[in-house]
Amino acid sequence: MVVGDIATGTELLVIGAGPGGYVAAIRAAQNGIDTTLVEKDAYGGTCLNYGCIPSKALITGANLAHEAGNAEEMGIHADPVVDMSQLRDWKNGVVDQLTGGVEKLCKANGVNLIEGTARFKDENAVRIAHGGEGQGSETIEFEHCIIATGSRVIQIPGFDFGDEPVWSSRDALEADTVPERLVVVGGGYIGMELSTTFAKLGADVTVVEMLDDILPGYESDVARVVRKRAEDLGIDMHFGEGASGWREEDDGIMVTTETEDGEENEYRADKVLVAVGRSPVTDTMDIESAGLDADDRGFLSVDECRRTDVEHIYAVGDVVEDTPMLAHVASKEGIVAAEHVAGEPVAFDSQAVPAAVFTDPEIGTVGMTEADAEEAGFTPVVGQMPFRASGRALTTNHADGFVRVVADEESGFVLGAQIVGPEASELIAELAFAIEMGATLEDVASTIHTHPTLAEAVMEAAENALGQAIHTLNR
């Protein structure tokens, strides 16, 4: 559809090819919508290039080297040496394979791809500046638009990512040597995943966290399992301290912190990784020209179909207010928005959003905690199964942690789950599905689970909530 001779037209324009945008574009094209996807940097967005994927690849390498080097107990004697630049190259290979795959999948589904940076001209057109010199620009008119421009890392005063010793998570994932001493500012999930990774790769890691525990937002008994293991790995954690600045020293750098009552501390390091959060990218594309307005933190508010206040413009992923900044949320929102454009009766109606943290051990959570359930007016009943009572966990030599299931006492409906332990990120899937299905404790408990698997612990936790666990004592 050509509109005049200056502008191209498209039924649906998707801005940003992260897990929100590319998934939306593919699904829209599958539904017969003429779809154009514009991306200024790299297919796959933060997730594939600088986030989920590279971090998990490094974690695999770090885990393997660390485990093999610490398995004398099992009769395995090895002294693994990690060539960090080789590990990085392998990781980059994984990223390339996946981003190449995304591009191919878009094309195979008939999505038009445009490289460039989009800015709104008005509520039915964007101007796209192509990258590279003299590449010029073009105008694209659209009937519908999905904003999926994602997020960027937050900078804090005193730490400029332009300075070589100051790392963002992206810099950390690009490292081709392991720093001897690493200070990590922020004990959230990204900070803890990277702390664990670098500690296992041989760095002396110090974590500085403003709050009084790592992994704010997680229950203390969940965080405790990860904290204990981090301590065992030699990670030094300091709570109630905010990083205030850093300076060069003869030998590396010195990072300074401050407590609430003004007490100062100093930590020697070679690099300092600042991982205090991410903020939405909504300030660089003239959203006002489209009649849009972000909240004071930059988020866009949307309805259950992911429509913004301007009805034909949708927003998905990290730019969206109120839903967690996670890749699978972005993708689900992308699917909902795309199908809504196609006229399907959809809504973002998920009962519960699972989340995982790839620390050691992993965390997987979904839905309500016991406290959430109480607050929501349920009378919760809780069941737990420690992995040290799981045959499979013992045979993998990873038996820290537990599965906890939260349900409504009267109806038995599963409301939430918290898992910390081996493969928690995978195990949470069954419970997320149980919640979506409106399943009861009895449904989970009476389903046969393969022996020996970690998934049996999910069943046992449900049995425990019913007062009839076999492999753990019932309270």
Add this chain to the structure above:
Amino acid sequence: MVVGDIATGTELLVIGAGPGGYVAAIRAAQNGIDTTLVEKDAYGGTCLNYGCIPSKALITGANLAHEAGNAEEMGIHADPVVDMSQLRDWKNGVVDQLTGGVEKLCKANGVNLIEGTARFKDENAVRIAHGGEGQGSETIEFEHCIIATGSRVIQIPGFDFGDEPVWSSRDALEADTVPERLVVVGGGYIGMELSTTFAKLGADVTVVEMLDDILPGYESDVARVVRKRAEDLGIDMHFGEGASGWREEDDGIMVTTETEDGEENEYRADKVLVAVGRSPVTDTMDIESAGLDADDRGFLSVDECRRTDVEHIYAVGDVVEDTPMLAHVASKEGIVAAEHVAGEPVAFDSQAVPAAVFTDPEIGTVGMTEADAEEAGFTPVVGQMPFRASGRALTTNHADGFVRVVADEESGFVLGAQIVGPEASELIAELAFAIEMGATLEDVASTIHTHPTLAEAVMEAAENALGQAIHTLNR
């Protein structure tokens, strides 16, 4: 409850403390039944002592050593040495912890434990011969009985487990050195798990299988993934050959085989592991005295509550006709029998029984294959997701295999699944649960799955069946 002065009485007698028997005993006691559990050898039965648990522990060790020694691609340089007797000791420690746990759990739930061998006197009493010299015997009268005596390894002509070079799976699991050359007779799941384990630990492994592929009973594209990997590990596989005997040689032994048309082959080895199956233990306890009769292979037939022809005598686990000889089936049957004794409205009504094979990669299956579904009169629709398109699989460096979901086209109900690939044993749990719940493809596909996880491949396979996968092309 003392009956007269020669016999003790019990409401429920459970014979055999494997995963069928001990689970039944605990559940019965939880339901207020006066329960006695008799075991002649070791708590936990075959599974904990000579089966599932020790095999999986060795697999963990073999995998870790092998992976660490083959990760140059990832920049990990190690040359692990495995001290097999230390690995065995660690494995034994895991077994001891679990069997000790079973004993404690039985006691904590109020189960009376008796060590000894039970034989039926009549249909309401057994005589128990205590182990050890001069330990005597006692008679126990029961109102209900659950037979959970499990199975034993099958011997074949020409191979006597009494001979030192001839291994049963139990001998293999007890090895404190790795044989240089190992011939494995039987390419079923136990044979292939142990072949893979010993190959990774450094043995030269030859598998001899009578049929024309490994893993009979699995679809050929599933078996192929495992066979290819076994080839890469240097495992030499010979099909259509039956082992006929062995003899001592100057240097080790020579195993002879025969094809259907009488062609003979010889394989040099140090040990020969015979893993051709297991048969039920029903011939050593005078079941006739209780009015029972096994089929010609030794199995007992039962109704949906696991009652034998003698109404107050139940049978569970490997002794039961028609259900697969698997630990989790034994446990489920144990629970059904115990609850039926307690008057609960139960039945063994599972829609589908999951099963796992811990080869490299793992296999997890549940319910119907496409062919099964057709045969049952459904019009099956199938969806598949290859792990090489899964971000999580690539980051773990294990991307062989796929998830396949089979559903009824019209209704969308999930009927079965076949997974071969990383963590297949765990991933099958969600699909087993989906089948029990009567879930549809849409239910699975529209549930948010955490990124990046292998479980996303389950969702994508369901999407693929619906013609709308994002990360793989739809046919």
Add this chain to the structure above:
Amino acid sequence: AGDDGSGPGGRVFAPPSVRRLARELGVSLESVDGSGPSGRVTEGDVRAAAEDDGEGDDGPTGPRTVQTNGKSATAKRD
């Protein structure tokens, strides 16, 4: 598959808790019209069928032991 949630071979699609409830209430699942997606049988369907039956709570069908001087007998739960 028919509207009543039963597939070939009379297979009924219903969650485990619903199947157990059906046994408890003495309802034959095959006879229930499922109101869930694709005819999946729900708890409500089974309860409604039990009421329609008029017989309501039939009680569990398993045996319960009754002790008589150390001997045993098996009785239906009432």
